[in-house]
Amino acid sequence: MANETESKCQAICSVLHNNANWAKDVQEKNPEYFEKLAAGQSPKILWIGCSDSRMAVDVLTQTNPGDIFIHRNIANRIPNEDLNSLSVIEYAVKHLKVKHVIIAGHTNCGGIAAAMGTESVGILDHWLRPIKDLYLANEEEINALPKKDRANRLSELNIVQGVRTVSKLPVVHEAWKNDQELYVHGWILQLHNGLLKDLNVSVAGIKDVDELYRLHPAKH
Ligand SMILES: [Zn+2]
Ligand SMILES: [Zn+2]
The missing domain is CATH 1.20.890 (cAMP-dependent Protein Kinase, Chain A)
Structure with missing residues (x-):
């Protein structure tokens, strides 16, 4: 004892x-x-990453307390109806006026692996379902890859989707309308070498967003 x-x-x-x-x-x-x-605090960066214990943001970016505003959840998802992540984004963009939003996933993600399988993982089944949908929507491309690369490609696609989701948010459009400098980036942490890879999908302004998502006040 x-x-x-x-x-x-x-x-x-x-x-x-x-x-x-x-x-x-x-x-x-x-x-x-x-x-x-x-x-x-006046951080310039909002980091939206995976909860995975290996994504030690301060350590791997060599930053200090006060440098990065952080939101993390399993598989770095940004659901349109998630009050948690949307609150973090709104506060960071509107009040802290961060210049960069980084959607950061990582290789060997357990959440992504679970989404690609058929074993139930409890309540996480709900959380991960949109990643399953994303897999099916890109099944051909992903399954053409060697087996060992498939989950990491889905991680990348999930990051790209996160970048697109953030760049469609009204609070982000409002910032751009007010000439606030704001970039949304997609990065993947490669656990085998510790390096962050830029997926080159950065969004810098409303011109990078499809016209269908650029909403105007209703005309009466
Ligand atoms: Zn607080
Ligand atoms: Zn993960």
Whole structure:
């Protein structure tokens, strides 16, 4: 029993211990650091990524607290009716006035793999269903690839769809209308080498959005 408690403590206590060391270290090097941090944030980037523990945003981008506003969920989805991600995007674009929105997926994504299979994963079945639809819509292209590359291609297509979804949002159109500089990018984190690959699908303004999605106030 004592051993069990001890080993549990080693796993979780080290997190608190490391945190205390970090805070002490930062404070010693820069006594005003936390005072400034607490005063407010003005990040230039909104990152919408996967919840996967390997997508350690601050570490892999070598950024600091205050640099990146972050939203993460399984398989970096941005459903049109999801209050959570839409709230994050609206706050980041309208109030924080970020310049870049990055939709970041990654290779070897468990969510994508689950969406390509037929094994039930509980409530996640609902969350991942649109990725299944995306797979079926692009089945020919994906299945023409070697087996090992198929899930990663679906990850890419899911990122591209995320970029398109964000670039259709009213809050994004409003920002562009107000001449706010705002770019939406699609990147994939390659876990085998740690590198982020730009999928070159960036959207820079309303001209990049299909006319059907450029809405105007109703005329009466
Ligand atoms: Zn908060
Ligand atoms: Zn993932």
